[in-house]
Structures are given as structure tokens and as C-alpha cells.
Amino acid sequence: MSKKSGNVALSRRALLRGVGAAGVAAVAGQAVAQTAIDEVITAPRRGNWDDQFDAQASRTTVAVVSNTPMLSPTNLFNIQQAIADYQAIVANGGWPQVNPTVKLKLGAVDPSVQQLRQRLMITGDLDRSAGMSNAFDTYVDGAVKRFQARHGLPEDGVLGEFTIKALNVSADTRLMQLNVNMQRFQEMMGKQLENRYIVVNIPAAYVEAVEGDRVALRNTAIVGRISRPSPTLDSKVSDVILNPYWTSPRSIVEKDIVPMMRKDPTYLTRNSIRLIDGNGQEVAPETIDWFAPKAPNLMFRQDPGKINAMSSTKINFPSPDGVYMHDTPTQGLFNKLMRFESSGCVRVQNVRDLVVWLLKNTPGWSRQEIERVIATRVNTPIPLTDEIGVHWVYISAWSAKDKVVQFRDDIYELDGNAQLALQTNIGVEQVGGSVDDDILPQ
Template identity: 35%
Template sequence: MRGKFVPAAVVLLLAWNSQCFAVNTRHGDAVPLDTHHEVTTVLPLPSAAIRSELTQQLMEVAMTGIHPVFADIWLQLIRRPELAQEPETYYRIYTLLRQFRREWHALDWDSRERFHLKKFNPSAPALSRHEYVLLLHRTDAETYINKLRPHTMSYLDSRRVLLSLLSESRKAPWPELPSVKVKPGEQNTVLPLFRNVLLRNGDLQSGALTDEQMGQPDYDAVTVQAVKHFQQRHGLEADGVIGHRTLKWLRLPPQVRAVILARSILRSDLPQNISSRRYVLVNIPEFRLRVLDKQQEIFSSRVIVGQTQRQTPILSSEISSVVVNPAWHVPESILQKDLVPKLQKDKHFLDKGQFELVDSQGMTVAPEAMVWDGTEENFPYRLRQKPGDHNALGRYKFYLPNNDAIYLHSTSSPAYFNRDLRALSSGCVRVEEADDFARLLLKGSKWNITKLEQMLKEDTTKWLSVPDPVPVYTVYWRSWVDKQGQLQFRDDIYQFDDDADMANTAVMTSLIGQHS
């Protein structure tokens, strides 16, 4: 993996200008460290703690690849260590980070998750030199600097793990693993390599096997358990079978893992006006919904999200109503691609699925009165599925205004929640624990449990207002440190982190890791 990255690293090294330390970026003009703003103000050298904090934050942002200026400055510090003792360096880093955090929090939701930072101007200082000096002279200067940290849950745990990954990247090169499939109880000469990777990833405990056992070809119970632990941390079915998806993650070196984690830290840096209240979070790669109240989790459920071809959009909205016993008004895209072909093959399809034909005037049309030439492109009706247990939306729809006609709902096919890869819907989010979710949202309203249960016995559609509309955000966080301190990873199901971008950023991270 490292050999693959060497040419890109050479290009970066040749791009440096060692005289003025101004590196051209893709997004703006050259950005020198020795800015000339207000040169009459003498800058003090910050305390060691502040210097450490600022350089750590700079490195974390640099690893994400969000904007080249951060990696440029970090690599300048590596090439000229004396810059670490220059007051000007930390003024530049602080103002850059301060401006970046402000603009990051002001981004629209989709741009945040997709890493579209289009208008960032790294040359514009966000704080005058005089104001910066006053800040450093404050008795709480370190606390104030720490406010630049991402507003991310378990941030310090994530920082610790990030440094651990960079430390691991400085050790022996990552093993190249052959394409094999190994099941528990089998033998394979590649198992010593797998054990080495599991050990370096922390899934196989040091000392759990003797040196002799580490070199054996037998797929023993201890190694199987380590593989299952690894699979659980990567959202895979924990069956102990080393197959294609497990192998893909085993091959991933620590510097690339560091990139994924760094990007997730940045993506999960929520504005304080969000993190300080109750909200719903749907993490698409994790296939999970959570309700958080002042950053404390109070509800969680598995979910099903959109397929790769019909992605659940990144959006910010709010749940204002809970619809009990909803009818399903079939979207045009699903109608044409999925249902009309079924209707062509089975004339009883409408009755079996309890669908109603609706004409252009909104009137219901009896199936026997349907006028249609049988071609997909000329189907003249819309379809509406009646409420009930058969309904694709299940018994609940959680309405949230948005331009994509996307909402959360229950389902009539709960068996799909048992799959580990749950990108299966046409874009909407199916909630496994929909009943408990509805009760949580309606808590404090006039719709008590007794009334709700009575409604569910009927097939009449009811719109219930949520007493305090709850913000809902769909996000794309692929890595995090969980409550047990375990580092979690998930597949890039929508290819937000495309391979080329990840490779270039991993080059930087590998270089950073050598000097952190």
C-alpha cells in the first residue's frame, strides 16, 4: 500500500517552496506563514500546551483533505522544525482554524457530509494580531483555545485513537493479504498473516496465543473469536467466516483508517445550536437512528436506508407529525421502475397488494374500468396502497418537510432488519422500533398509549401533531469510538469518500504519521 503512494508523495515534496513557504492550493492563492498583517504588533510565543493543541487540531483537519492549506502548513512545519518556535506560526494556525470552524458550521448540511467547502479563503485572517495577543494573555487562554475543538461526542477518545493509528502506521508495512475464503475449523497457510493483522488492529489480544500457535495454519477458536470481534466493529455479520467484505477491511492500513476517522470527526462536528437540544440522527452507513437529548442518547433503532441507485439524501428537517395507519401514495419513480412491470405480469397484482388506481383528477378507478395499452411509458394512473399491515409503510409514517419526498416510516417486511447490509429502500428510511419511536415523539401530547393502541386496531389514517417538532438530520459518519471505547468502521456505501481522494489524503496522513 505504501509503495503505491510514493509517487504522489514525491510530487508533493517537489511542490514545496522552501524560501517563502508559500504553497499553491487548488482553492486560492499562495498562503505564506509569515503574514504581514499588523506587523507592528509583537506576538508572544504561546504556552507549550497551546502550541500542542493548535498543531494537533491542524493535523486532524489536514488528514481529512477538506482543503490543501492545512496539510501544506503542517508539512512546512515538518520540513522546517524551527517554525515550531516562531510566534507567527501559531497566529497563522489559530486564525486559520478559527475561520475554518466558523465556515464549517455555516455550511449547508449536504455540503458538510460531502466535503464541499467551495468558498473557504485561507488568506483572510479571522482575528487581528492585537486581538490574538489579548487572547493569549487571558488567564483562561488554554480553555479558550480548546473551544476550537470539534463539538463531537467522545472527541478526546477519537483523538486518542487517531494518534494510535498514526503510531501504528510508523511500524512495519501492512501485510499484503491474498484473496482467500476461510471458514472456522478449516486450515490455511495464510492464517498467520491474518492473526498478525488482527493483533495490530487490537482484535486479537496480545498473549492470547503462543508464538507457535500464531504460526499455525489451523483456524482455531481464539482466532475465530478475534475475527468475530473484528466483524462486529465493521458492521459485518459476525459469523467468523473470512470472506470478501471481511478481507477488504483486514487489508486496510492504519493510515487510511486514520483518514476515515478524521473525516468522521469533522463531519460530526455539529453546531452548538444543534448539539444543545433534542434531535434525531440517522447515520446512513451505520444503518441506525438515534435520538439524542443534549448529546445523551435516549433512543436507538436499526434502520434500512436507500439503495446505491436510490440514495437516502443528506438532509436537515424536522418531524412535525406522526401518521398512524398511513396510505402509501406510490412515487412516480417507484411506480414506473417497480410496480408497473409487476402489473404487466400479474393482472391480480392490484388486489393482492391492496392498491387503488387514481386518475389525473384524483378519483379512484376500479381495476376493471382501467384503460391502458399495457406499455410502461403510457400508464395513465397513480397508485395508492390502502392502510393496514400489508402497507409498505407499515403502521407509522414520520412526516418531515423536504424537497425529496423522503420520510421515516415503519415497514410490513421486518425480516430485512436482520441483514448486516441494509441499503435496500428506494430512499426513505425504515425504522425497526417505529412503535417506540412514535411514543417517544408523542410523549406529552393528548395521544396517550391507550388511544394510540386503539388507532392501531383500525385502518383509518390519523395525523397526529408532535407537540414539540424534533429536528432530524441524516448524516454520513463512517467511523467513531463507541460507548465501550471500541473503534467502529462502516462501508462507504454511497462512495462519498472516493478512492482517488482517499489515496491522496492517505499520502499526507502517512507523512504526518511519520512526524507526529
């Protein structure tokens, strides 16, 4: 794994430690976790640990992230191997359900830990040499974190609601999910991939920048909510726009902006939204009758800046659905576990890193120059000089590393089993503030 990929993974673990809460610093998160481990180790009476306690087991989670790209041909073999492994698991009766009556985390002692150990051993997250103690020791802690990493969950080692639900998805359901995604891989294997390309895996809500069949960069993303799904697509990046304008769709003008102007006539001015007529001339908001039956037939265009709905950057490419990738002023949304909140476009965390990668072969656009232009707040389109593909895919189960199988929620319910969308069924459609790609200023 590259240094950059490691930093991204570490950042995500720290940010997601409290689901739905603001992110915390990675170093602070590690310190708190290690303090908890040390307290258990040094406790005068720590329960029936047998000989199953190794401090290193909790300090180091087995890496599940790979620099092999999502669309690499080698992943076809890996998912075939995963299917064979899960067929054997199903043939042997699957795995037990884990239904603890107490909160299971490091230091807990409860009979349900034996079921947890068995469950984790069957999928290779816990080595069988760890035994069947009732103690939630550091071996179990490390195994739970590995399981969480494979399922896109916060790696905190605690059996919370979402971890328990993921553990209790049956083996035959997971096998079905692998088979469905195997078909998707087979369909994609005919694609001619560019030497440099971007992949957005929609269920995983992340972006890969790929060069020479290696992941150069991974970025957390926000993708379309269930009612406005992000489409699958294949295209090529045409240009990057620094300090983009945001033009409001007609639906938002009618349903949101006009009602706001009726309540607060300063709304457009406060949010740097200008009215532009068909001749490209600016129209003063005070000349408009905002109580008329129909909204004015004008362009509502927001100036570049920090409060712009696309913030610093827009990545353009031809698309039948008119979607694109962009920055966002609401960075806190990247801290959430369920990042399905846009109207179809993809918001990219640390998008400037991706822009630097996109423009590295375009003369005159160093990191320093990109930052300088963003600081000017001047709208600046930059055509790319090299070919970079864009591929948005829907892969909810895959293996980019031998014997490491990744699963994600079937957010758009395309895999054929409602149980695979269990996590996403809670509260996703109740998220406020996201009315388009993306954020309507308040």
C-alpha cells in the first residue's frame, strides 16, 4: 500500500470513529484506543483471559486495503476464489449468528464471545489458534477490526449495531452477493481501460485514481442518495474547472429559491447568486416580482467562492445524465458512515489531490499554481492534455487481495436481497440540506 493510500485509510478510520459525528484527529483516536488497551492489560483483575492476550494483536489490524485497482483483471481470479471459499462455507453449514446480551468490546467476558470467535474464524478474520475463550481479548479485537475494514465500517473493535448486522448476514446471502458481482466483473472485463483513469465505486463511496494498473490515490466520496442514484458510466475527463460557477436547476429555483426570496429578499445577494437573462445581462433581484405565479425565466448562477455549491473544483466529462465530480463546502459530510446524499453527482474529499494527479501531465499546472488560481476566486477552465478515463461502477462485493473479500451495502437494492441493504435503510432519506449537487445555500 502506498504512503498516500495509507494516509487516506488512517484518516477514514479516525473520522468515522463516531458515526454521524464530527471527525477527530487520527493521532488522538489512536491514543484513546491504545489507552483502553493498556488499561485492560494492566488491570489487577482482568477476568478469565487464559493465555489469549497479545498487546500487538489490537495495535495492528491486518491490512485489507490493496493497491490493486478495482477494475484490475487480477480481481476476476480473486472473486472466483472467494466464491469457491464461500461455497465451501455454505456447504459446511455457514456461520453462527452473533446476538450478544452485553456490549462486546475489548475486555468484555461473555458466553456470546465464543459465537463471535467462531464466526470470525470461519471467514478468516481470526486465526483458529486463538481458541474459544469467553474473553474479548486482543486477538478478537484485532479480528473484529479486520472484519469491520472488510465491510467499510469504522474500525473501532466494538460490536455496534451495524457491525452486528454485517456479521449476521448469512453465508448463502454473501455467496449470492459474490455471484451477482462476479457477473458485473465479467461484463466489465471487455472494457478497454486507459493507462490513467478514475473509478468511482458507488456502493463503497470512494474514488480510485489508477495509473499503470496501480492505485495512485484513493479519495472518500459522497454519491447519489437512493431517490437520486448515481449512474454507472464510462467517459473521459474533458476539463477541470477551478472556481466553477454553480447554476441552479429549474426545479430548485421553483421549489426552494423563490420561496426563500419571498421570506428574505437578501437571500440571493447574501449567497452570491446572480440573475442572468437570455442575453447574458445581469438582472437586479429587486426588479423581480417574487410573488408571481411562475418563477422568473432567468439563469440563477452562483459566483465562485467558498460558499459555492461546488466550492473550489469541478471535474467535467461527457455524460448522458449530466453528472460530474466536484468539491463541496460541506466537508463534514465525509465523516459520515452512510455517504449517499447527493443528487447523482460525486463529491470528492481532498479533491485538490485528485486535481493535481489529473493535471500532472498538463503543462503549467503545478500544485502551487492550482492553489494560487483557487485563491483568486476567478473561474478558470483547464482542458486536459492527456487521456484520462472515468468509470463509475456498482460493485458491492469484490476481492483485490487474495483471501481478503470486501462487502458493502447494496445501497440501490440491485443485488436481489433486502438484507444486503440493512444498514442503508436507516435514516438515509431523512438527511437534510442536500437538494441538488449540490448544496443549496441557506
